[in-house]
Amino acid sequence: xxxxxxxxxxxxxxxxxxxxxxxxxxxxxxxxxxxxxxxxxxxxxxxxxxxxxxxxxxxxxxxxxxxxxxxxxxxxxxxxxxxxxxxxxxxxxxxxxxxxxxxxxxxxxxxxxxxxxxxxxxxxxxxxxxxxxxxxxxxxxxxxxxxxxxxxxxxxxxxxxxxxxxxxxxxxxxxxxxxxxxxxxxxxxxxxxxxxxxxxxxxxxxxxxxxxxxxxxxxxxxxxxxxxxxxxxxxxxxxxxxxxxxxxxxxxxxxxxxxxxxxxxxxxxxxxxxxxxxxxxxxxxxxxxxxxxxxxxxxxxxxxxxxxxxxxxxxxxxxxxxxxxxxxxxxxxxxxxxxxxxxxxxxxxxxxxxxxxxxxxxxxxxxxxxxxxxxxxxxxxxxxxxxxxxxxxxxxxxxxxxxxxxxxxxxxxxxxxxxxxxxxxxxxxxxxxxxxxxxxxxxxxxxxxxxxxxxxxxxxxxxxxxxxxxxxxxxxxxxxxxxxxxx
Numbered sequence: 001x002x003x004x005x006x007x008x009x010x011x012x013x014x015x016x017x018x019x020x021x022x023x024x025x026x027x028x029x030x031x032x033x034x035x036x037x038x039x040x041x042x043x044x045x046x047x048x049x050x051x052x053x054x055x056x057x058x059x060x061x062x063x064x065x066x067x068x069x070x071x072x073x074x075x076x077x078x079x080x081x082x083x084x085x086x087x088x089x090x091x092x093x094x095x096x097x098x099x100x101x102x103x104x105x106x107x108x109x110x111x112x113x114x115x116x117x118x119x120x121x122x123x124x125x126x127x128x129x130x131x132x133x134x135x136x137x138x139x140x141x142x143x144x145x146x147x148x149x150x151x152x153x154x155x156x157x158x159x160x161x162x163x164x165x166x167x168x169x170x171x172x173x174x175x176x177x178x179x180x181x182x183x184x185x186x187x188x189x190x191x192x193x194x195x196x197x198x199x200x201x202x203x204x205x206x207x208x209x210x211x212x213x214x215x216x217x218x219x220x221x222x223x224x225x226x227x228x229x230x231x232x233x234x235x236x237x238x239x240x241x242x243x244x245x246x247x248x249x250x251x252x253x254x255x256x257x258x259x260x261x262x263x264x265x266x267x268x269x270x271x272x273x274x275x276x277x278x279x280x281x282x283x284x285x286x287x288x289x290x291x292x293x294x295x296x297x298x299x300x301x302x303x304x305x306x307x308x309x310x311x312x313x314x315x316x317x318x319x320x321x322x323x324x325x326x327x328x329x330x331x332x333x334x335x336x337x338x339x340x341x342x343x344x345x346x347x348x349x350x351x352x353x354x355x356x357x358x359x360x361x362x363x364x365x366x367x368x369x370x371x372x373x374x375x376x377x378x379x380x381x382x383x384x385x386x387x388x389x390x391x392x393x394x395x396x397x398x399x400x401x402x403x404x405x406x407x408x409x410x411x412x413x414x415x416x417x418x419x420x421x422x423x424x425x426x427x428x429x430x431x432x433x434x435x436x437x438x439x440x441x442x443x444x445x446x447x448x449x450x451x452x453x454x455x456x457x458x459x460x461x462x463x464x465x466x467x468x469x470x471x472x473x474x475x476x477x478x479x480x481x482x483x484x485x486x487x
Contacts, residue, residue, distance in 0.1 A: 005092035012075040027101040048206040050186035051117045055202050056193035059140045066144040073100040097145045110137040128205035135215050136201035142222035254333040255341040262345035269403055275313040279306055279353045296365045300374045306357055307378040308429045310350030311385030315421045317342050318397040319482045329475050336468035347386050354382050373440050376449040380433040383456035387463035392421050394467050397478050402485040432456050
């Protein structure tokens, strides 16, 4: 039976891959960049301890990918075969876990680095390093499978953590590739990683049986979690008290309730929350670079970028409403009020982030004319970004994946409408501020600052007036486009 089920998994897996070639594309990209990383770190290995750092990096990277970008390649699950008289699916599930793109890639990287490590160590330690590499690969595959089978509510949390980790990985990779001075001290990192669950599997090859115990305990915990098959644990219905949607200082009106509901929901939907968390991550990384390199222009550019992408969370409000949009359509409240309430709820956190960032920039680089101009211009860019997002959600809505979907696995992001939205924010958001900047650098500082704010403010007011006037008539067409989820 195990052999039959495994063959079934292989057949269904290959059909899935043929129907969804993005699996192969994603695998090819992971393979390409993984091999580049392996090659670059191989040239930096100067001691046995340095061999453990890439093992730890690889395990962390694969687990972050499993959380942020689920591959969904597993075909043998308890849920699928629950109604069939099959007593034990565990052996087939274990074998099928090895026949997935990321498990195969993990084994490829493991083989390459194990062979390289063997050549860098005495023969005895080299053999232990190979054994440790096998343990590390098994641990990675087991935990990737555990993440794939975890329950929906916890998967949303892991997706959020993975999304933040993926953003951190991107920034880390960009800095490492562009700054020669940031070469990693692999020997120091490896010496520390060897005492952690991520590097202990190979760490024991260069000393201390305790590291082996750490690695085996980590693997045993993963196997235990996998064996419990936590996704299939009985779902217990919980009685929830009715939530009070009101927020202090917000009026108890239909638009006030919509504002409060939308603001609260940001923290429950990782699709929206990740869009908000991107801003402080970008801010912190670029501020650190600006301070470390003594280049204030980096923080100035970062402030503009922060304001520019602030509208991203509100660029498709109707799409995130999805099938529930009909509630707004039949509500005895002017549609414009509800649209603006939701829009402003989504713009609150980006607005606060941009303002706080502007204050920090002024504090770090002094209250001088150029920094004040940058602060004013960033507020102008923020208003343009908000105006564009309001227009785009009304005139360029597109369906998105249902709640609980990882933002990195949301197929709606590949649509032409999503590209138009991103293009509108990134390439048009700064244009209305440009006249004020030009006048500022021509010597008319006060006038330049005022124009950099007044033109965006006028555009924002115009966008609000236009949406208020037309949104009610557009709702049937909007609902036709965005009233379904993308599967």
